[in-house]
Amino acid sequence: MTDRPVEIQDISPISKIERVIRPPKTFRTEGITNLIFFSVIFSGFGYAMWLSAPPDRGVYAWLLAGVFWLLMAFISIWSILIWKYVAVTFHQGYLSLRSIYSRRELKLSEIKVVHWSLFSHGQIKVKNDTTSGRINLYYFSNKDRLWLIQYFRDRYPHQIQENWPLFCLKIALPLRNKLSDKPCKPHPDDVLHTRQDWDRLLVRMTLIAAIIGILSAWYFSRPGFLLFPLVSIACWFFRFSTPREGEYVPSVSADRDFINTWKFLLWWSLAWLAIWIPFWLDLLSAPFSPGFGSTIAAFWTAGLYGRVILMYRRESQKDLEKTTEAVKEWESGSAKLLPHDHEGATR
Numbered sequence: 001m002t003d004r005p006v007e008i009q010d011i012s013p014i015s016k017i018e019r020v021i022r023p024p025k026t027f028r029t030e031g032i033t034n035l036i037f038f039s040v041i042f043s044g045f046g047y048a049m050w051l052s053a054p055p056d057r058g059v060y061a062w063l064l065a066g067v068f069w070l071l072m073a074f075i076s077i078w079s080i081l082i083w084k085y086v087a088v089t090f091h092q093g094y095l096s097l098r099s100i101y102s103r104r105e106l107k108l109s110e111i112k113v114v115h116w117s118l119f120s121h122g123q124i125k126v127k128n129d130t131t132s133g134r135i136n137l138y139y140f141s142n143k144d145r146l147w148l149i150q151y152f153r154d155r156y157p158h159q160i161q162e163n164w165p166l167f168c169l170k171i172a173l174p175l176r177n178k179l180s181d182k183p184c185k186p187h188p189d190d191v192l193h194t195r196q197d198w199d200r201l202l203v204r205m206t207l208i209a210a211i212i213g214i215l216s217a218w219y220f221s222r223p224g225f226l227l228f229p230l231v232s233i234a235c236w237f238f239r240f241s242t243p244r245e246g247e248y249v250p251s252v253s254a255d256r257d258f259i260n261t262w263k264f265l266l267w268w269s270l271a272w273l274a275i276w277i278p279f280w281l282d283l284l285s286a287p288f289s290p291g292f293g294s295t296i297a298a299f300w301t302a303g304l305y306g307r308v309i310l311m312y313r314r315e316s317q318k319d320l321e322k323t324t325e326a327v328k329e330w331e332s333g334s335a336k337l338l339p340h341d342h343e344g345a346t347r
Contacts, residue, residue, distance in 0.1 A: 017090045017108075017151070018090060018091055018092075019089070019090045020087060020088070020089045020090075020091075021087065021088045021089075021140060021144050021147070021148070022083075022086065022087050022088075022140075023082055023083045023086055023139045023140060024083075024140070024141045025083065027079050027080070027082050027083035027139070028079075028080055028083040028084075030076075030079060031076045031077065031078075031079030031080035031082075031083065032076075032080065033076075034072070034073075034075075034076035034079070034237070035073055035076035035077060035080070037234075038069050038070075038072040038073040038076060038234070039069075039073055041069050041230060041234060042065055042066060042069035042070055042073065044227075044230075045065045045069060045227055045230060046061065046062045046065035046066065046069075048223070048224050048226075048227050049061035049062070049064060049065050049224045049227075050062060051223070051224070061224075068231075069234075072234070078100075081100045082100065082139055085098060085099065085100045086098060086099055086100065086139050088135055088140075088148070090108070093107060093108050093109060094106065094107055094108060095107075095108050095111075095126065095133070097133040097134070097135060104131055104132075104133045105131075106126060106128055106131050106133055107128070110128040110129070111126050111127070111128050111156065111160075112127060112128050112129065112160060113125075113126065113127040113160055113162065114126055114152050114156050114160055114161045114162070115127070115161075115162040115163060116161065116162065116163045116164050116166075116167030116168075116171075116172075117134075117163065117167070118163075118166060118167060118170055118171065120136060120137075120138045121136075121137050121138040121145070121171070122137040122138075122145070122149075122167065122170075122171040122172075123135060123136050123137060124137070124148060124149070124152055126152070135148060137149075137171075142175060142178065142179055143179060145175055146172075146175055146176055146179055149171075149172050149175070153172075164327070165320075165323035165324070165326065165327050166319060166320070166323060168323065168326045168327050168330050169319060169322055169323050169326035169327075170319070172330060173326050173329060173330050176330070176333060190248040190249060190250055191248065191249060191250075192246045192247070192248055193242060193246060193247055193248070193249045194242060194246035195239045195240070195242050195244065195246070197242075198236075198238060198239035198242060199239060202232055202233075202235060202236050202238075202239070205232040205235070206229050206232045206233055208232075209228050209229040209231060209232045210228070210229045212225075212228060213225045213226050213227065213228030213229055214226065216228070257311045257314050257315065258311065260311075261307055261308065261311045264307050265304065265307070268300065268303055268304060268307075269300075272296060272297075272300040275296060276296055
């Protein structure tokens with residue numbers, strides 16, 4: 001199949017588009033690397049726990065070690081399967097969506113709904129009278145994501161496109177700005193987050209975990225607790241989720257709703273403890289039993305969820321106020337798609 005960039009002003013029929021888009025090879029490379037890493041960690045961690053466990057609890061030690069480490073290994077295998085099977089194909093007027101476990105095909109000219117979802121790194125959900133499909137943008141390179149977004153945005157009537165303003169604000173516009181030659185100006189309240197910030201955080205976590213592990217191993221006479229720092233060391237790969245040059249992120253201190261929610265959580269928790277502790281210490285008799293403690297906990301949880309929902313509603317309202325300007329900026333942007341990233345093209 002040919003692989004040609006398409007310009008926004010190109011008004012040729014959508015059936016003439018020929019392209020296969022696949023996940024980049026980093027999915028395979030990182031999947032294999034993480035699979036080996038977590039398998040080795042599981043073997044060492046499980047063996048150490050087996051040595052320190054009583055003879056009749058050896059199997060449980062291996063099971064406990066596998067709860068976390070084998071789960072991470074499974075995620076690594078999933079990443080490899082994504083690279084091998086996932087593909088979005090435009091061919092002879094049809095859109096073929098292939099996932100790990102299924103394959104769906106829709107005729108491009110019969111698509112009736114294009115829904116822009118904010119889930120994960122963004123999803124494009126398409127639907128006709130009989131079939132629906134979904135494109136998870138997380139699986140593809142940034143340039144492929146932008147190509148897909150511009151393709152569906154510019155070749156289908158805007159009235160059949162759902163949730164575009166929020167998608168434009170949260171995903172499409174930041175992605176295009178990131179790939180443009182113009183440097184992205186941070187907001188006044190943004191702070192630069194780098195990989196060194198991850199390093200400092202993980203070093204502190206490892207030191208704390210080491211202290212806890214040493215004290216636990218000494219107190220319980222279980223050498224297996226000395227491996228506790230491996231948990232934080234295994235999180236080190238999260239640093240690579242941040243670009244080398246760093247990225248600007250909103251400052252938590254500037255988010256008043258977030259800070260107020262945490263203040264509410266603190267005072268709400270103190271109020272719950274002030275009510276519960278006297279009954280727990282038998283200083284007061286519960287008005288009804290059993291279930292009095294559960295009732296207080298349920299009341300506390302309901303209050304917490306109510307406050308969190310209120311915070312998200314306020315954030316959503318702020319986002320809605322910004323969508324108009326975001327859509328205008330998108331529409332007035334560059335008229336050409338960025339060149340296709342061949343790493344994610346036909347393999």
